[in-house]
Amino acid sequence: xxxxxxxxxxxxxxxxxxxxxxxxxxxxxxxxxxxxxxxxxxxxxxxxxxxxxxxxxxxxxxxxxxxxxxxxxxxxxxxxxxxxxxxxxxxxxxxxxxxxxxxxxxxxxxxxxxxxxxxxxxxxxxxxxxxxxxxxxxxxxxxxxxxxxxxxxxxxxxxxxxxxxxxxxxxxxxxxxxxxxxxxxxxxxxxxxxxxxxxxxxxxxxxxxxxxxxxxxxxxxxxxxxxxxxxxxxxxxxxxxxxxxxxxxxxxxxxxxxxxxxxxxxxxxxxxxxxxxxxxxxxxxxxxxxxxxxxxxxxxxxxxxxxxxxxxxxxxxxxxxxxxxxxxxxxxxxxxxxxxxxxxxxxxxxxxxxxxxxxxxxxxxxxxxxxxxxxxxxxxxxxxxxxxxxxxxxxxxxxxxxxxxxxxxxxxxxxxxxxxxxxxxxxxxxxxxxxxxxxxxxxxxxxxxxxxxxxxxxxxxxxxxxxxxxxxx
Numbered sequence: 281x282x283x284x285x286x287x288x289x290x291x292x293x294x295x296x297x298x299x300x301x302x303x304x305x306x307x308x309x310x311x312x313x314x315x316x317x318x319x320x321x322x323x324x325x326x327x328x329x330x331x332x333x334x335x336x337x338x339x340x341x342x343x344x345x346x347x348x349x350x351x352x353x354x355x356x357x358x359x360x361x362x363x364x365x366x367x368x369x370x371x372x373x374x375x376x377x378x379x380x381x382x383x384x385x386x387x388x389x390x391x392x393x394x395x396x397x398x399x400x401x402x403x404x405x406x407x408x409x410x411x412x413x414x415x416x417x418x419x420x421x422x423x424x425x426x427x428x429x430x431x432x433x434x435x436x437x438x439x440x441x442x443x444x445x446x447x448x449x450x451x452x453x454x455x456x457x458x459x460x461x462x463x464x465x466x467x468x469x470x471x472x473x474x475x476x477x478x479x480x481x482x483x484x485x486x487x488x489x490x491x492x493x494x495x496x497x498x499x500x501x502x503x504x505x506x507x508x509x510x511x512x513x514x515x516x517x518x519x520x521x522x523x524x525x526x527x528x529x530x531x532x533x534x535x536x537x538x539x540x541x542x543x544x545x546x547x548x549x550x551x552x553x554x555x556x557x558x559x560x561x562x563x564x565x566x567x568x569x570x571x572x573x574x575x576x577x578x579x580x581x582x583x584x585x586x587x588x589x590x591x592x593x594x595x596x597x598x599x600x601x602x603x604x605x606x607x608x609x610x611x612x613x614x615x616x617x618x619x620x621x622x623x624x625x626x627x628x629x630x631x632x633x634x635x636x637x638x639x640x641x642x643x644x645x646x647x648x649x650x651x652x653x654x655x656x657x658x659x660x661x662x663x664x665x666x667x668x669x670x671x672x673x674x675x676x677x678x679x680x681x682x683x684x685x686x687x688x689x690x691x692x693x694x695x696x697x698x699x700x701x702x703x704x705x706x707x708x709x710x711x712x713x714x715x716x717x718x719x720x721x722x723x724x725x726x727x728x729x730x731x732x733x734x735x736x737x738x739x740x741x742x743x744x745x746x747x748x749x750x751x752x753x
Contacts, residue, residue: 300463369612430453473505489685605654609626615641671688
């Protein structure tokens with residue numbers, strides 16, 4: 281039996297609308313209890329919904345549906361607790377430390393356990409299409425109007441409990457580029473749009489959305505993505521589109537894509553022969569400089585030896601593995617805002633300059649390594665890889681255009697999500713992680729319900745290799 285209440289679905293749809301405009305709404309709220317209630321209230325409601333679903337399902341024997349990630353998720357929680365006890369940390373730090381990474385896994389389980397609702401799945405796709413197009417249009421207008429629009433959209437600094445969380449008004453802004461629309465930061469806009477473009481493209485290629493809507497969407501989203509100047513988003517789009525082409529057997533597109541990519545690489549090599557390093561921290565950087573900069577020797581040297589991203593990936597990881605290889609320093613006890621709340625100087629754990637400690641959070645995988653060690657990091661990777669493998673199987677075996685679109689997009693999005701983990705705290709960014717987990721929930725809820733509706737004989741004959749358990753398991 282599928283729970284038919286519409287409130288959970290409506291609430292999730294509401295969050296899909298709210299999160300992309302959250303920073304702009306909160307700009308006008310007074311700091312204090314109201315602000316914090318708006319910013320964190322959604323998480324408490326999602327937890328309450330998951331508890332309600334769990335209690336409801338507990339009265340129906342065998343109705344709690346299994347997913348491929350249940351065991352590795354349990355092991356992740358278990359070894360995180362072991363790390364907490366081993367490092368003699370308070371339980372509150374354990375709970376708050378895991379929260380940023382896993383807070384939206386609640387959405388995944390809510391959608392999966394409620395069962396497949398086609399109306400919700402279609403409406404969620406439409407909402408993503410509309411909200412992403414609207415955000416993109418605002419970003420384009422921001423670039424056209426210039427600084428007046430940027431200052432109007434610029435969010436306030438994010439503070440929680442009087443503690444500075446993230447720069448808002450303090451961030452530098454460019455005149456026409458690094459647009460952020462209603463999402464507060466240029467990189468957040470870029471990562472959000474990369475997820476939306478992969479989702480909508482996949483749905484279009486499976487004929488789940490009309491051509492005219494797709495082209496209108498691209499007309500706004502692609503310029504906005506370029507104007508965001510978010511290089512990690514450009515990389516995610518390139519890798520994600522390549523994956524979608526392979527899954528959908530778009531070999532003609534793949535050939536053209538290969539020719540264009542080879543040409544771009546050739547042009548980059550030509551320009552690099554006389555290229556001089558141009559700091560990304562300067563305002564109004566030309567687009568060509570923004571593209572070429574990561575390939576310059578000077579940029580790589582600064583990133584590796586002057587506390588840049590390569591320094592964090594190489595040097596900080598090495599120090600973590602020397603000090604706490606298997607279990608890390610404990611959830612929330614390294615490279616996080618939670619550590620600052622508890623007054624913990626995590627920089628001293630690896631003999632790092634305290635002034636450079638904030639850069640650790642710019643590489644999510646290293647933060648996870650520092651908190652959970654090799655065991656926790658590998659388990660998180662296993663969770664994501666299992667979802668990729670299972671989504672590919674779902675895409676392969678189903679004929680439903682909507683399901684195929686969601687499943688193939690999830691494969692590309694999760695690969696992109698793993699890439700994003702090297703370029704920022706994107707596992708924690710709600711404008712990204714919420715949509716990743718929601719799309720995953722839709723994919724697995726669809727397949728579970730489809731399997732449950734078939735006879736056992738037909739199910740095993742047509743889908744022998746599926747990893748997902750049905751409600752009859």
